[in-house]
Amino acid sequence: MEEPRIGVYICECGVNIAATVDVEAVVEMAARLPGVAVARQHKYMCSDPGQEMIREDIRNLGLNRVVVASCTPRMHEPTFQRALAASGLNPYFLEMANIREHVSWVVHDQEAATEKAKRLVRAAVARVAYHAPLEPRKEPVTQVALVVGGGIAGIQAALSIADADYPVYLVEREPTIGGRMAQLDKTFPTLDCST
Numbered sequence: 001m002e003e004p005r006i007g008v009y010i011c012e013c014g015v016n017i018a019a020t021v022d023v024e025a026v027v028e029m030a031a032r033l034p035g036v037a038v039a040r041q042h043k044y045m046c047s048d049p050g051q052e053m054i055r056e057d058i059r060n061l062g063l064n065r066v067v068v069a070s071c072t073p074r075m076h077e078p079t080f081q082r083a084l085a086a087s088g089l090n091p092y093f094l095e096m097a098n099i100r101e102h103v104s105w106v107v108h109d110q111e112a113a114t115e116k117a118k119r120l121v122r123a124a125v126a127r128v129a130y131h132a133p134l135e136p137r138k139e140p141v142t143q144v145a146l147v148v149g150g151g152i153a154g155i156q157a158a159l160s161i162a163d164a165d166y167p168v169y170l171v172e173r174e175p176t177i178g179g180r181m182a183q184l185d186k187t188f189p190t191l192d193c194s195t
Contacts, residue, residue, distance in 0.1 A: 004035040004129040007063040008121065009054060011045035011070035013100055018043075020104035022114040026069065029118050033125045037061050046076045051083040058087035065093045065128045069121050071100040090135075095128035097121050146171065151179025 008030040012018035023041050031039035038057055042050040045068055057063055066089070068080050073096040081091035097120040107113040143166055147158045150172030158170045176182060186192065 069097040150177030
């Protein structure tokens with residue numbers, strides 16, 4: 001495995017993070033971590049200028065790993081993965097530290113919030129050093145369905161799949177199908193016979 005050259009990028013998220021976390025202190029700490037080639041901060045890392053900063057550093061500094069400490073990866077991990085891919089770096093060489101939802105929104109003491117943010121960034125840097133390149137792949141899928149449970153929902157699912165011209169195997173642990181519905185004599189709201 002090649003020697004990690006890690007870029008660490010801390011987002012201020014306007015005032016969402018910067019109002020609670022001493023972002024400059026986190027950047028200074030990150031710059032001293034093993035394997036870190038550059039540590040920077042930006043008002044909005046997810047913005048076009050923030051992403052361009054990452055792309056330029058990958059090209060100009062030869063970064064092969066990236067850590068972004070910002071908001072939730074659920075929202076912006078694909079954004080930063082695209083930035084890495086646009087620079088020729090495997091998009092899975094990214095690690096994110098959620099310092100908005102996990103720090104600034106829940107820890108209101110600046111000193112405690114800053115220390116927690118430092119720990120999360122330190123952990124992300126340690127983890128990204130061990131990332132291996134991943135590649136998406138396509139696998140063949142068997143065009144057969146297995147439906148577990150022969151209650152009303154299972155029967156309806158099996159019928160819907162069969163209507164789409166796929167073979168279906170319906171498995172039920174009881175000797176009869178129908179589930180609880182088969183045990184009822186009347187159904188609500190009309191009190192019709194259920195059998």
